[in-house]
Amino acid sequence: MDRPLVMRPRAAADLPALVDLVGEQQPQSRYPYRWPLPFPVEDFLVRPGEIETWVAEDDEGLLGHVSLTRADVDEHAAAWSQGTGRPAGELAVVSVLVVASRARRRGIGRALIGEAVARSRALDLQPVLDVVPVNDAALAMYRGLGWVELSRARASWQPGDAPDLVLMTLPG
Template sequence: MSAAEAVTLRPRRPEDVPRLAELLAAQQPTSHYPLRWPLPFPVEDFLVRPGEQAAWVAERDGVLLGHVALTDPGDLADRFAAALPGRRRDDLAAVSVLVVAPASRGLGIGGLLLDTAVAHARAAGWLPVLDVVPTHVGAVSLYRGRGWREVGSFRPPWLAEERPALLLMVLDP
């Protein structure tokens, strides 16, 4: 049995959020995700977002190892829809807050979480989209390796001028 096979994926529960905030803080120094740290708002608001459609955690023996959510693409919905002819903003679901505990990286947990979010989006009839900082090379590599493609870029107001614009990516049906 692989390390990833010993992991349980389940819907995120409200009582998970404080432990996920700790996980996010623990992984940030090595992943640089989120890029702005400390956040200018409560970490819990980063984890649980408006327009969230579903969220999951990876867990082993009661220890949280990772997290992913599907959300409404929010402010980026129109940018994605414009880059995807024939698609409306209601057709899209954004993969967000995909994080894995530092000690659990490289075990396939991020891929399991991503696959879970994508499967849920597809079952609901949504096209999976995401945005990623291009300097997060591991994340970009994971997405490209699983068939995601770039459809544009975007520079949000909070992004420092010296940073490259976010990549907008889609996973085609």
Template sequence: MSLTIRPRVDTDLPALGRALVEQQSQSGYPHRDPLPMAPEDFVARAGALATWTAELDGVPVGHVATLPVLDPAVSREPELARLWAAGHGLPAERLGEVGVYFTATHVRGQGVGAALMRAALDDLENRDLAPCLDVVPTGGAAGLYRRTGWLEVGTTRPSWLHDDSPDVIAMVLPRS
């Protein structure tokens, strides 16, 4: 097994789109089914600060992005920004979001997700941005984040959330 974490390139998008769709039934991410856009367009989110692909033996199997909290191109929900800012005790300009984060089901438990998260957290640290994320509590992701040090700072109902879905959890990772 040869795992590489590298900047995402456009030629990764078809394989990443397939991985996103494949893992959705188990993870519940993204929480929109069907997606209102092509999976490749969901992965290639506008306004990202940086994006990475996890490549296992030459095949893209996971993705993560860092996103600015206040950039209008990213169009984040203002309540999430407020919760994250309060949770970190920082202005929203000093925050960075970990998002578009997933791995193919067949590579779970092999350290792929942890390696992607490390790349995102290193990027945010290099940019002097405090880490934030949001999660819909329908799979095991919220528990995994809690076990790895992320703190819940509130819940909200973003405009994209379906009526029958639970509130989104806003989380922050305290900086050491």
């Protein structure tokens, strides 16, 4: 790797490569849980209520993605609000965290989450997230970074056999 890891805002031109990245990493991460998606992958990546989005890249191309979205447009807003004691308008959802399989275990997921959390804090927003507890490594990473479970919930998009989502926040 000649160029160090670069974090930058996602551009529209990144979407085709990100669509490929989501499909490539899904069998290993099981994210998104519902696969294939019943809608275009671009709609999974580009969310309503986006505050900011980032990609990680090096000289070999895109390695990962994360979004920060408004919680007040999310179906779990009330649960996060109750768990954090803050109104939904003061919460930001860390979402759509994907890392290319070839880039796993290099700290890229942590770096992307760090970027989203730092921006959330700069905006005086409490970071929250949800995770389907089928990827033990992802759940362990969140917990290792200090995220705590607030509650569990069902999502409207979840198939009947899916485990409840773990709703989390990062205190501080």
